[in-house]
Amino acid sequence: xxxxxxxxxxxQAWSEVTPDAARRLLVAAVEAFAERGYHATTTRDIAxxxxxxxxxxxxxxxxxEELLHRISRIGHDKALEILDTAASGPGTAxxxxxxxxxxxxxxxxxxxxxxxxxxYELDALAPEHRGEIIALRRLSDAxxxxxxxxxxxxxxxxxPDVPGTTLxxxxxxxxxxxxxxxxxxxxxxxxxxxxxDLVLRMVGARPAAGLPQK
Amino acid sequence: xxxxxxxxxxxQAWSEVTPDAARRLLVAAVEAFAERGYHATTTRDIAxxxxxxxxxxxxxxxxxEELLHRISRIGHDKALEILDTAASGPGTAxxxxxxxxxxxxxxxxxxxxxxxxxxYELDALAPEHRGEIIALRRLSDAxxxxxxxxxxxxxxxxxPDVPGTTLxxxxxxxxxxxxxxxxxxxxxxxxxxxxxDLVLRMVGARPAAGLPQK
Numbered sequence: 001x002x003x004x005x006x007x008x009x010x011x012q013a014w015s016e017v018t019p020d021a022a023r024r025l026l027v028a029a030v031e032a033f034a035e036r037g038y039h040a041t042t043t044r045d046i047a048x049x050x051x052x053x054x055x056x057x058x059x060x061x062x063x064x065e066e067l068l069h070r071i072s073r074i075g076h077d078k079a080l081e082i083l084d085t086a087a088s089g090p091g092t093a094x095x096x097x098x099x100x101x102x103x104x105x106x107x108x109x110x111x112x113x114x115x116x117x118x119x120y121e122l123d124a125l126a127p128e129h130r131g132e133i134i135a136l137r138r139l140s141d142a143x144x145x146x147x148x149x150x151x152x153x154x155x156x157x158x159x160p161d162v163p164g165t166t167l168x169x170x171x172x173x174x175x176x177x178x179x180x181x182x183x184x185x186x187x188x189x190x191x192x193x194x195x196x197d198l199v200l201r202m203v204g205a206r207p208a209a210g211l212p213q214k
Numbered sequence: 215x216x217x218x219x220x221x222x223x224x225x226q227a228w229s230e231v232t233p234d235a236a237r238r239l240l241v242a243a244v245e246a247f248a249e250r251g252y253h254a255t256t257t258r259d260i261a262x263x264x265x266x267x268x269x270x271x272x273x274x275x276x277x278x279e280e281l282l283h284r285i286s287r288i289g290h291d292k293a294l295e296i297l298d299t300a301a302s303g304p305g306t307a308x309x310x311x312x313x314x315x316x317x318x319x320x321x322x323x324x325x326x327x328x329x330x331x332x333x334y335e336l337d338a339l340a341p342e343h344r345g346e347i348i349a350l351r352r353l354s355d356a357x358x359x360x361x362x363x364x365x366x367x368x369x370x371x372x373x374p375d376v377p378g379t380t381l382x383x384x385x386x387x388x389x390x391x392x393x394x395x396x397x398x399x400x401x402x403x404x405x406x407x408x409x410x411d412l413v414l415r416m417v418g419a420r421p422a423a424g425l426p427q428k
Contacts, residue, residue, distance in 0.1 A: 036253040036254075037254055039253075040252075116334075123249075161408055164400070167393070168409065168412055171386065171390070172382060174389065174392075175388065175389035178388075179381070191378075194375055201415050201416050
């Protein structure tokens with residue numbers, strides 16, 4: 001995760017999308033969906049925001065739903081990569097949970113506009129695309145659940161309800177996208193640090209786990 | 215809080231709205247905004263869902279924004295009432311925090327459709343209405359902050375960052391509206407109980423506080 005290149009929802013964040021015109025259209029679609037909602041946005045609106053004609057848009061995306069699916073897919077791939085990297089990393093379960101929460105929160109804070117679209121417009125996806133995205137979400141859930149289970153198994157954590165606590169941890173991090181304000185008092189890193197501490201408390205991580213307490 | 219009368223987003227939940235036609239329109243507006251978003255919904259759509267003519271709608275609501283404002287106001291008044299009741303109740307800070315989280319979560323689970331509209335369409339409110347709603351949100355925040363501060367003062371809680379933890383507690387509860395599924399495995403009461411335990415862990419509530427420890 002390169003923090004510096006990941007601090008905005010803008011152009012840089014979509015470097016994997018090529019060619020340039022396709023990327024501009026994706027950025028324009030994120031902004032339009034976030035401002036007015038998916039259903040109130042037309043492909044003409046999106047093309048206009050990208051400084052292109054509707055005909056030019058259709059070269060890259062056949063439908064508005066294809067744009068939403070592409071945005072949702074990239075967002076969910078990133079989320080899974082962040083959580084899998086943390087879950088598979090070195091260190092104790094507490095260290096891995098700390099890393100997972102910090103990087104997941106940082107992503108939702110820095111990319112709050114994209115994350116809102118990804119989270120709030122799931123119902124607008126075509127059924128086959130929704131199925132694909134739900135499968136990715138299950139894998140993200142499994143990555144966090146794995147850390148919690150391993151922490152319980154190692155005697156590091158005290159978690160009576162692993163699936164419920166997994167859900168709560170992910171929910172807490174995802175909701176950062178709703179309230180985070182880039183002009184607010186807290187940076188993405190600061191929210192990540194606060195939330196990592198709160199989540200370690202939620203799982204009853206012991207002081208003996210070697211992490212700084214507080 | 216009457217749990218039985220508060221278990222759906224439907225007609226019953228808006229009993230304070232009179233006359234009957236005004237209430238039907240409000241319920242229809244919540245459903246339409248939740249399905250298609252505020253900007254993609256017309257007053258004609260709303261009137262049609264309520265089985266009324268656009269002219270009949272205008273007798274009760276002059277604009278679409280007036281409907282959103284009414285929904286948002288009722289939702290935020292309810293949230294504040296729930297949190298204030300818990301904050302001002304009897305018992306230790308841990309008992310009051312437990313009550314606040316349980317009832318706030320229960321409301322967001324039972325009324326997830328309304329809560330989504332209330333949370334995700336804030337930007338669509340007219341400036342003067344947005345100001346009024348933000349003031350109510352600050353009061354809700356203050357109610358939770360008060361419980362945390364009193365718990366710290368009484369030596370019941372260990373909370374290094376009271377404003378940040380307040381934000382996280384409210385965020386965790388609010389996001390229940392996003393993921394809660396009435397057909398899912400957990401009831402609103404079960405989510406409330408799980409979350410109350412997780413939040414007491416977040417604030418480092420001591421076993422001595424007299425709540426069941428797990």
